[in-house]
Every structure is written in C-alpha cells, then in structure tokens.
Amino acid sequence: MSVDFDELGSIFARRDGTNNELPPVLIGSHLDTQINGGRFDGIAGVLAGLELVRALNDLGYVTKRPIIVVDWTNEEGARFSPPMVASGCFVGQYERDWVYDLIADDGPRFGDELERIGYKGDKPCKAGAIDAYFELHIEQGPILDAEGREVGVVTGAYPSHGMRVRFEGETAHTGPTPMDLRHNALIAGARFLTAVDDIGWEFAINDGKATGSRLAAWPNKPGILSDTAQCVADVRHPDPVTARVMAEKMRRAAKASAAMAGCVAMIEDEWSWGGDIFDEELINIVRDEALRQGYNWRDIRSQAGHDAYHMAMHCPTAMIFTPCKGGITHNNNESCEPGNFLASLNMLLHAVVKRADR
Amino acid sequence: MSVDFDELGSIFARRDGTNNELPPVLIGSHLDTQINGGRFDGIAGVLAGLELVRALNDLGYVTKRPIIVVDWTNEEGARFSPPMVASGCFVGQYERDWVYDLIADDGPRFGDELERIGYKGDKPCKAGAIDAYFELHIEQGPILDAEGREVGVVTGAYPSHGMRVRFEGETAHTGPTPMDLRHNALIAGARFLTAVDDIGWEFAINDGKATGSRLAAWPNKPGILSDTAQCVADVRHPDPVTARVMAEKMRRAAKASAAMAGCVAMIEDEWSWGGDIFDEELINIVRDEALRQGYNWRDIRSQAGHDAYHMAMHCPTAMIFTPCKGGITHNNNESCEPGNFLASLNMLLHAVVKRADR
Numbered sequence: 001m002s003v004d005f006d007e008l009g010s011i012f013a014r015r016d017g018t019n020n021e022l023p024p025v026l027i028g029s030h031l032d033t034q035i036n037g038g039r040f041d042g043i044a045g046v047l048a049g050l051e052l053v054r055a056l057n058d059l060g061y062v063t064k065r066p067i068i069v070v071d072w073t074n075e076e077g078a079r080f081s082p083p084m085v086a087s088g089c090f091v092g093q094y095e096r097d098w099v100y101d102l103i104a105d106d107g108p109r110f111g112d113e114l115e116r117i118g119y120k121g122d123k124p125c126k127a128g129a130i131d132a133y134f135e136l137h138i139e140q141g142p143i144l145d146a147e148g149r150e151v152g153v154v155t156g157a158y159p160s161h162g163m164r165v166r167f168e169g170e171t172a173h174t175g176p177t178p179m180d181l182r183h184n185a186l187i188a189g190a191r192f193l194t195a196v197d198d199i200g201w202e203f204a205i206n207d208g209k210a211t212g213s214r215l216a217a218w219p220n221k222p223g224i225l226s227d228t229a230q231c232v233a234d235v236r237h238p239d240p241v242t243a244r245v246m247a248e249k250m251r252r253a254a255k256a257s258a259a260m261a262g263c264v265a266m267i268e269d270e271w272s273w274g275g276d277i278f279d280e281e282l283i284n285i286v287r288d289e290a291l292r293q294g295y296n297w298r299d300i301r302s303q304a305g306h307d308a309y310h311m312a313m314h315c316p317t318a319m320i321f322t323p324c325k326g327g328i329t330h331n332n333n334e335s336c337e338p339g340n341f342l343a344s345l346n347m348l349l350h351a352v353v354k355r356a357d358r
Numbered sequence: 359m360s361v362d363f364d365e366l367g368s369i370f371a372r373r374d375g376t377n378n379e380l381p382p383v384l385i386g387s388h389l390d391t392q393i394n395g396g397r398f399d400g401i402a403g404v405l406a407g408l409e410l411v412r413a414l415n416d417l418g419y420v421t422k423r424p425i426i427v428v429d430w431t432n433e434e435g436a437r438f439s440p441p442m443v444a445s446g447c448f449v450g451q452y453e454r455d456w457v458y459d460l461i462a463d464d465g466p467r468f469g470d471e472l473e474r475i476g477y478k479g480d481k482p483c484k485a486g487a488i489d490a491y492f493e494l495h496i497e498q499g500p501i502l503d504a505e506g507r508e509v510g511v512v513t514g515a516y517p518s519h520g521m522r523v524r525f526e527g528e529t530a531h532t533g534p535t536p537m538d539l540r541h542n543a544l545i546a547g548a549r550f551l552t553a554v555d556d557i558g559w560e561f562a563i564n565d566g567k568a569t570g571s572r573l574a575a576w577p578n579k580p581g582i583l584s585d586t587a588q589c590v591a592d593v594r595h596p597d598p599v600t601a602r603v604m605a606e607k608m609r610r611a612a613k614a615s616a617a618m619a620g621c622v623a624m625i626e627d628e629w630s631w632g633g634d635i636f637d638e639e640l641i642n643i644v645r646d647e648a649l650r651q652g653y654n655w656r657d658i659r660s661q662a663g664h665d666a667y668h669m670a671m672h673c674p675t676a677m678i679f680t681p682c683k684g685g686i687t688h689n690n691n692e693s694c695e696p697g698n699f700l701a702s703l704n705m706l707l708h709a710v711v712k713r714a715d716r
Contacts, residue, residue, distance in 0.1 A: 036529040036585060081580055096441040141534025152709055160533070162580075171394040171689045174569040175518070175594055176661035178497030179562040181685070187555045187570055193548035196617070211582050212545055212562040215573055219393040222439055222520075222571050222590045223663075224688045227394060232580040261555070303534035305581075313429040327539070330582045331529045 001051065001069070007096055008086040008295030009073040009119035015053050017066040017136035023129035025063075025356040027052060027348070028087075028307060029137060032324060034078050038334020040324060042136045044341065046071045048136040051316030052349050063356035071117070074306045078123075079104045082271070087307035091314040096125055131310040132282055132355045136320045136344050140304050142327030150302035152321035153287045157274035157309060161247035164270075165192065165254045169263040172225045181262075182318045183223060186217040188227075188261035189229035194235045195253035200247055206247060208237040209303070230268075236303055240275060247272075273300075273309050279316035285354055286318050289347040304352055305311070318351070320344045325350060359411065359428070365454055367477035373411050375424045375714060381487035383421075383714040384673075385410060385706070386428030386665060387495060392436050396405075396692020398496045398682060404429045406494040410707050418699035421714035423489055430665045433669040437462045439590075447483045447667035449672040454483055460484040490640055490712070490713045491669040494678045494702050496694060498662050500685030509701035510679030511645045515632035515667060519605035520592030522628075523550065523612045523660035527621040530583045538625040539620075540583060544575040545617065546585035546619035554591045557604055564597040566604060567661070570620070588626075594661055598633060606628075631667050634662075637674035643712055644676050674678070676709070678702045 003012040014024070029045020049069030056063070072090075077083030080102045088094040100111030114120040139145075144152050169183035193212030200210030214232035231254075235246035251267065258265035290297035300321055302308075311317045322344045325335040359371040372382070387403020405407030407427030438460040443471075446452040458469030472478040497503075502510050524599045528540035551570030558568030572590035589612075593604035609625065616623035624638070648655035658679055660666075680702045681695040 023417060035579060035583045069532055076577055076581060083581060140531045173688045174571050175499045177557045179567060186573060187551060190548040190551035191628050193545060194552045197545045200537045209537060213532050216545060221393060221436055222573050223435060223441060224392045304531055330531045
C-alpha cells in the first residue's frame with residue numbers, strides 16, 4: 001500500500017485497484033483514545049481495514065476500485081475539543097485553520113502539536129470523489145453482548161444534541177457572604193448538571209440519555225466562590241422529536257440553574273447529530289451479508305459519535321458494530337475476544353469487495 | 359525592629375520593650391491572597407501592626423513588653439490547602455513536616471516551594487509564652503458598611519463545619535451507556551453541591567450559609583463519564599446547634615448524592631471552627647477603647663477563618679474588624695478608604711499599649 005497523511009495528520013493507506021480512475025472505497029476509524037480509554041474503541045476499525053487488505057493480498061485478489069484505509073486524527077476530542085475534527089474538515093464542516101487553532105486544556109495549540117509529532121502533512125484535508133465509506137466499530141453499549149449477538153447492522157444514529165455552557169458569577173468569600181448576595185458560578189454549573197441528569201432519568205424508560213461530562217470552574221478553590229464555570233452536556237433519544245424536547249429542557253435548565261445561583265448562562269456552542277444518516281443501499285449490502293453468512297445479527301442504532309457521521313454527509317456510508325464485553329468502553333476494562341470480530345470482518349470484507357468491484 | 363522568619367516562612371518583626379523577659383504582645387495577619395483576591399484581606403492587619411510601631415516610634419514611646427508584628431504564611435490556602443497552616447503549626451495543631459509535604463494543585467510540594475523562594479527558616483515554628491494576640495482584619499462581609507459603622511468589636515466566630523468528599527464512580531461512554539448503568543462521579547459531585555446550596559437557602563433566614571467551593575472531577579472531559587470527583591463544602595451558622603444540624607445534613611447529602619449517581623462517597627477530611635473562642639478580657643479592652651474614643655461601633659462575629667482562631671487556642675486573643683465596601687472580598691474589587699481604618703487603628707494602638715504595659 002502507499003501511505004501518506006494530510007494537513008491534519010489523518011493517515012491514508014491506499015491499495016490500488018484495476019481501474020484507479022474510479023472513486024475509491026474507504027474503510028476508516030481512529031487510533032486515538034479517551035484519557036481512560038480501552039484498546040478497541042476506534043483501533044478495531046483501523047485494524048479491520050488492514051486485515052481486510054491482508055486477506056485480499058493472501059487471496060491475490062485485486063478489486064476494480066482502489067481501497068483506502070483511513071485513520072482519522074482526534075476522533076475522541078480527549079485533548080482538543082470538539083471530537084471528530086479531522087473527518088469534519090475532510091468533508092468541509094470545519095476550516096483547517098480553525099482546527100489548527102484549537103487549544104488543549106493543558107495549553108498547546110493543535111497545529112503546533114501536530115507539527116511537533118511530525119504529522120502536519122502537505123496533502124490537503126479535503127475529500128474528493130468517494131464511492132463508499134465503511135466503518136467497523138465496537139458497539140460501546142451493552143445490547144449486542146447482552147443478547148448474545150455476533151454483529152450489529154447499524155441503521156442510523158440516535159438524534160443527539162449537545163452544548164457547552166459558560167456560567168458567569170462573581171468571586172466572594174465563602175464565609176460572610178450572605179446567600180442572597182452570592183453569584184457562585186460553580187453552583188450554577190452543579191445545578192445545571194444535576195438538572196441534566198434529571199432529564200436523563202425522566203426519559204430513561206424510552207432509552208433516553210442525558211449526560212453532564214464536564215464542569216470546569218474558576219478559581220474552584222476552598223474559601224472562594226467561583227467566577228466562572230464551563231459545562232458540557234448532551235441529550236440523546238431514539239425519537240427525534242423527544243430528543244429535541246430534551247434539548248430544549250436542557251437549554252432552559254441552563255438558564256434556570258444560572259438564575260438560582262445569581263449567575264448568567266451563555267451557550268457558547270451547540271451541536272446536533274444523528275438520525276437516518278446512513279445509506280440505505282450500503283446498509284442492505286451489509287445486512288445481506290449477515291443473512292447470507294448466517295450470523296446472529298440485529299439492526300442497531302449508534303448512540304456514540306463517529307467519523308462515519310461526517311463521512312455520511314459526503315458519500316454513501318455504513319457502519320458495522322461488534323459486541324464488546326458488558327458494553328464497557330471509555331474505560332481501561334474495555335474488552336473483546338478475537339471471536340467478537342469474526343462476523344463483522346467477514347461481512348466487511350464481502351461488502352467492501354462488492355462495492356469496490358462495481 | 360529585628361526581623362526573622364521561621365521554618366514555615368512566617369515573618370516576625372520584633373520591637374523590644376523595657377522588660378524583654380516578659381511574654382510579648384503579638385499583632386498579626388497575613389500578606390498572601392486568594393487567586394482573585396484584593397489588597398486588604400490580611401494585608402491591612404500586617405500593615406496595621408507596622409503602623410502601630412511607627413506611631414510608637416514617632417512618640418518615642420517604649421512599652422514594657424516587647425511587641426512582635428507577624429505575617430503568617432499561607433493563611434488563604436489558595437495554592438496549598440488547608441488554609442492557616444503556619445499559625446496552626448505554631449500552636450501545635452499541625453506537624454511541620456506534614457505542612458512541608460502538602461502538594462499544590464499545580465504539583466509542587468510546600469517545603470520545596472518555601473525553599474525556592476528563600477523563606478524556609480531555621481527558627482522553630484513553635485509558640486513560646488505570649489501575653490496576647492491581636493488581629494485587625496477587614497470584615498469581609500457587608501454588615502459594618504451597610505450600617506455605616508466605623509469599626510466592629512469581634513466577640514466570637516460563627517460555628518463552621520467543613521468537609522472534603524471524594525466520590526468514586528467509573529468511566530464509561532456518555533452516549534450508549536444506559537442511565538441505570540452509569541456511575542458518573544461528576545454527577546455525584548454536582549448533586550452534592552446542589553444539595554449543599556439548598557441547605558444554605560433553607561437556613562438563610564437565620565443567617566446560615568452553606569457553600570460548595572470546589573468540584574474537581576477526573577477525567578472531566580466531553581465524551582466520558584468521570585471516575586472520581588473531589589468536592590469541598592462547608593456550613594456556617596451563628597447558632598452552634600443549628601450549625602451542627604446543617605453539618606449532618608451535608609454529610610447525609612454526600613451519601614445521598616453518591617447513591618443517586620451510582621457512586622460511593624468518602625469523607626476525606628472534616629474540620630470545625632468558631633464559637634466563643636476569643637478572650638473576654640481582651641474583647642473588653644477593645645470595646646472600652648471604642649466607647650472611650652466615641653466611635654460608631656458594634657459587636658460582630660467573624661464568619662471567615664482567621665489565624666486568630668489558631669492563636670486563641672494558645673493565648674488570649676482578640677480581633678478588630680474594619681468596614682470594607684459592600685462587603686466585597688476575595689475579589690479584585692475589594693475596596694477600603696484610609697478612613698475605614700481610623701477607628702480600628704486607634705483602638706488597636708491603645709489596646710496593645712495597655713496590654714504591653716502590664
């Protein structure tokens with residue numbers, strides 16, 4: 001394969017086809033992890049692409065279209081938020097220089113760090129014509145494992161709405177300042193995340209989720225009320241209308257929490273994803289392989305964010321989920337056996353070849 | 359004056375008396391500030407001591423007992439928690455080496471930083487015989503300013519109970535993890551600080567206060583549920599029984615908040631202070647000066663923590679409060695006019711001389 005990387009450090013390994021003028025088939029995922037992440041989230045999808053190419057090499061089989069295996073930079077957003085920036089820039093959702101200017105919690109700039117590790121390439125981060133994009137990923141949830149399924153055919157994604165909110169208050173002494181004169185931004189943030197969690201439980205019986213994932217207050221020290229707090233929260237629900245209602249409840253909770261703490265809330269950023277974003281034809285190819293090869297499969301919807309969501313804006317896209325033990329993920333205890341990948345790898349191989357031979 | 363500093367960097371400026379065998383009178387406070395602090399909290403008390411000595415020098419007056427002006431290291435605890443460690447060690451509440459081993463949020467060790475700035479002295483941090491300790495401090499609350507008082511005679515301190523709690527959960531994905539399988543320590547912390555704030559409002563009509571001042575979660579990143587969260591909170595109330603009830607509500611809230619988030623709570627540290635800790639005779643000397651000099655004064659109780667609380671365990675102690683604009687403190691906008699200190703300085707001068715001439 002010929003290997004290169006683009007301006008944002010995404011790595012592309014290309015296997016030529018018999019007609020290299022045709023738009024290629026891409027197989028991708030990511031090698032980066034969460035700060036406490038496991039060994040399969042993302043990594044399995046990149047290795048799956050390489051394993052598929054090895055299998056074709058072993059068979060001496062050359063497809064009509066080229067096949068490109070991609071590792072996307074910064075899918076997780078663990079150090080540089082937001083996540084999935086490289087695939088987003090690739091399909092035109094983000095500007096390259098905006099990504100370069102992202103600042104890590106610990107100070108450095110995205111572009112500088114990319115240069116430091118030697119992965120700031122010359123190749124433009126810009127998608128050309130692509131025939132299809134496939135992504136294999138661990139489910140990151142408990143459903144396939146609990147039902148004893150070998151594989152999941154991903155039909156779409158839970159509609160999700162997230163936001164980053166900034167609360168502004170005023171520092172003061174924790175002791176003599178009367179309750180009615182306080183503007184403690186930390187309390188605004190705490191009330192907001194509590195309200196978000198309540199929203200999650202309110203909609204949990206229909207598989208809704210609401211998450212507070214970050215609260216960074218300043219000064220956040222004993223003895224002083226906090227001046228500012230930044231929170232990140234999101235809601236997800238299988239039904240798009242319900243997800244929208246949850247999102248609005250979350251927005252109102254931000255304002256109400258700020259008011260209760262004598263602070264103001266500013267929504268700094270909002271994002272949405274999910275829905276029926278994947279390609280019907282590609283989903284059918286994947287599902288037909290599950291049927292043809294006789295696997296214990298089910299249709300499933302993705303609930304996490306994936307680079308495939310960005311790719312789906314640009315070209316026909318499909319995902320395949322593999323079971324992971326207990327659904328444990330974003331955790332060092334993430335665990336899969338080699339057998340977990342048998343069905344998904346065979347389905348991916350045949351689906352990719354079918355598409356690449358068009 | 360002869361100036362030296364002790365093992366913890368507290369600075370002692372001594373003015374000899376006519377009988378230097380007698381236990382001295384101390385006047386002290388601190389020069390350190392909060393991360394967003396003002397120019398008067400602590401600093402006013404140290405400068406008051408120096409101003410008093412200057413006044414005696416101008417008058418050519420020598421007291422019988424020596425007078426020592428003290429600047430206590432790390433009163434605020436802004437970088438190294440807990441606060442008031444130097445005065446605490448001075449009176450035997452903390453071990454010197456335990457203080458040396460305190461670690462800052464940004465990494466360094468207390469003892470190493472003290473050495474780095476050249477303030478790790480040889481003089482033992484240990485109180486000898488002391489006749490009396492006086493501390494002048496801005497009120498750090500709105501009472502004196504709102505009532506137009508020139509000075510406050512501090513009669514005691516609000517009983518206060520504080521705690522540091524650690525919540526332990528488990529990292530997981532923010533998306534697919536069902537609500538009932540979550541153990542998000544950040545949510546445990548947010549629920550706890552919300553409950554603490556509710557306790558504050560419940561007791562606010564009788565001047566109770568409850569504060570959440572710190573929530574440090576890990577990893578505290580978008581996309582992942584947090585494994586741990588550390589919270590600092592306290593309650594204060596003029597009535598000791600009510601303060602005790604508030605403290606127990608806070609303890610139970612820690613456990614309940616943890617339970618609601620599927621986490622466990624561990625109380626890592628608890629502290630209490632306040633009550634009728636100051637010396638009746640010294641308070642009367644101070645109040646008599648207010649009456650004699652005809653100031654607009656009132657009795658007042660301290661609600662913040664002060665080095666004087668530690669000193670009161672060791673020797674007769676009294677505090678004098680000065681008004682500060684709007685009670686604003688632990689804030690860059692902390693503001694006092696020179697006139698704010700006129701009454702308190704004159705009272706301090708006469709009270710100290712009266713005591714030092716015994």
